[in-house]
């Protein structure tokens with residue numbers, strides 16, 4: 340699924356947060372959006388998710404203008420958003436249950452995705468019995484089990500220690516590529532941007548759009 344942002348302007352009251360922004364993400368691409376705090380990265384993701392009102396311009400996903408939220412577009416947050424009283428598996432199953440997937444199908448999907456993110460054997464653990472990285476992996480499994488076409492990630496690894504973060508970056512790229520998911524990944528960590536993105540867009544500086552190769556060349560020069 341491709342995402343096209345055309346002349347996007349978002350305001351909060353009289354404050355203009357994004358102005359006349361253009362952006363294209365092709366199907367299966369991982370686009371990283373970087374930029375300083377307050378430049379509008381989360382706002383951009385919320386706009387693509389269909390969670391904010393657009394003052395001008397539009398967002399088009401596979402030819403269809405975004406007018407609200409959709410199952411096709413899933414958000415992943417820094418906070419894992421897990422329900423503390425449900426086991427890992429039951430957290431993964433929840434959105435599937437809400438959309439009426441029968442129990443056996445839900446269970447199989449939860450097991451498969453938890454296994455895929457390296458959590459086989461932890462299905463029955465409660466969130467508090469898991470580390471921060473493991474909880475983020477449960478969130479990832481929960482998101483991917485819904486098979487979204489577009490995943491919008493808002494600094495999902497910001498709270499993790501360096502090693503766990505590196506492991507998660509590797510895992511997430513592998514899993515998103517395998518699923519052919521179109522991804523917009525927000526970070527303000529340059530290392531993370533370079534490691535993850537096919538392309539990096541820097542917001543808040545007159546939108547520089549740089550190919551990964553160009554960044555790598557600059558970093559390694």
Ligand SMILES: Nc1ncnc2c1ncn2[C@@H]1O[C@H](COP(=O)(O)OP(=O)(O)OP(=O)(O)O)[C@@H](O)[C@H]1O
Pocket residue numbers: 351356374375376377378379380381382383527
């Ligand atoms: N609901 C809101 N109401 C009013 N102003 C808001 C709202 N959400 C965000 N803002 C403002 O809009 C600007 C952009 O916020 P946004 O959260 O998109 O930035 P960000 O790039 O994600 O920052 P960070 O890196 O700190 O997460 C900020 O100045 C913020 O204060």
Ligand SMILES: [Mg+2]
Pocket residue numbers: 380381382493
């Ligand atoms: Mg933000």
